[in-house]
Amino acid sequence: GMDRIDFGEKLLEPFDVTLVKNIEQTEDSVIANCKDADAVIGSISHANVFTRKVIEQMSKCRLIAGPSIAFETIDLGAANECGIAVANNPDYCLDEVSGRVIGLMLALSYKFFQIDKVVKEEGIGRGQLRQVAGPIARTQGQTLGLVGLGKIATIAALKARGLGMRVISYDPYVLDGYMRALNVEPVDMDTLLKESDFISVHVPVTPATRNFIGYEQFKKMKPTCYFINASRGAVVDEPTMIRALDEKLIAGAGIDVTVKEPIERDNPLLKMSNVILTAHSGW
Incomplete structure (x- = not known):
């Protein structure tokens, strides 16, 4: 499929530039094809190929x-x-990922997947659904807590406000005035954990954010809270999230990203009916 993508070759024609495409994402292949390159375009978020070994071989590269x-x-x-x-590209997939967050939130809240399953398997009707799906709260007036308020979270906040939700956020790097301009309430982390009906994580993986959400954080959440992660699996301590779900510390989770991708077949999340897994398709 990559051979059908327009990489903008025509834009390069006046500059006597050679474009090399479809390079295999391995260290040896990148070194062989890019050691004399002036600039390289490639995955800096998934494929672990731009290592010190590779970079030190790219003597002419400046970007x-x-x-x-x-x-x-x-x-x-x-x-x-x-x-x-x-x-990087800070405007990448803002609508797609923010839409994924809102979609997961609604699917969890309205128990779409549980209802779909029993209707298809058991043919039950409206009168019997209460035992499977109840209680279901209306979206309007509920609180969405955003951990981090970058570009994706900002779009998610605007969409949630359009649904009549209260939106709060914890982000020590974003000014309170910016949040308030979006009708987002700035709060500390403890307040966000205790007051949110839905919590969505929007932070990059750094030494400070790795396993940022762990058991202590899950214990502070409402038992009716739904947890959503469409950022990176590593920002959540996955074993403690599984424990929190087992102990019913939270109501369920919408997980687009996991620590290991694809998710391992023995991961307990696969057997939880109150967990939606979307295999990092939010892009």
């Missing part, structure tokens, strides 16, 4: 650009030492 927002798999220290600039 590594990735098409996505995230950039956790590139060795930034090595790039800096070699004088190579690293660029």
Whole structure:
């Protein structure tokens, strides 16, 4: 499929530039094809190929650009030492991922998947659904808590406000005035955990955010709260999330990203009816 993508070759024609495409995402292949490149475009968020070993071989390179927002798999220290600039795309998939968050929130709240399953398997009708799906609360007036308020979370906040929801956020790097301009209430982390009916995580993977949401955080959430993660699996301590679900500390979860992708077949999340898994398809 990559051979059908327009990489903008025509834009390069006046500049006597050679474009090499479809490079295999392995260290050896990148070194062989990019060691003399002036610039490289490739995955800096998933494929772990821009390692120190690779970067140090790219002696002529002055730019590594990735098409996505995230950039956790590139060795930034090595790039800096070699004088190579690293660029991401901060506007990538803002509508797609924010829409995924709202979709997961609604599907969890209205128990769409549980209802769909019993209707198809048992043929039950409206009068019997209360035992399967109740209680279901209306969306209007419920509280969405956003951990991090970057571009994707900002779009999610606007969509949630359109549904009549109260939106709160914890982000120490965003000014309170910016949040209030979006009709988002700035709160501390404890308040967000205790007051939210839905919690959605929107932080990058850094040493400070790895396993940022763990058992202590889940214990502070409402037992009726739904947890959503469409950022990165590593920002959540997955075993403690599974424990929180087992202990009914939260009502359910919408998980687009997991620590290991694809998810391992023995992962307990696969057997939980109150968990929706979407295999990192929010892009």
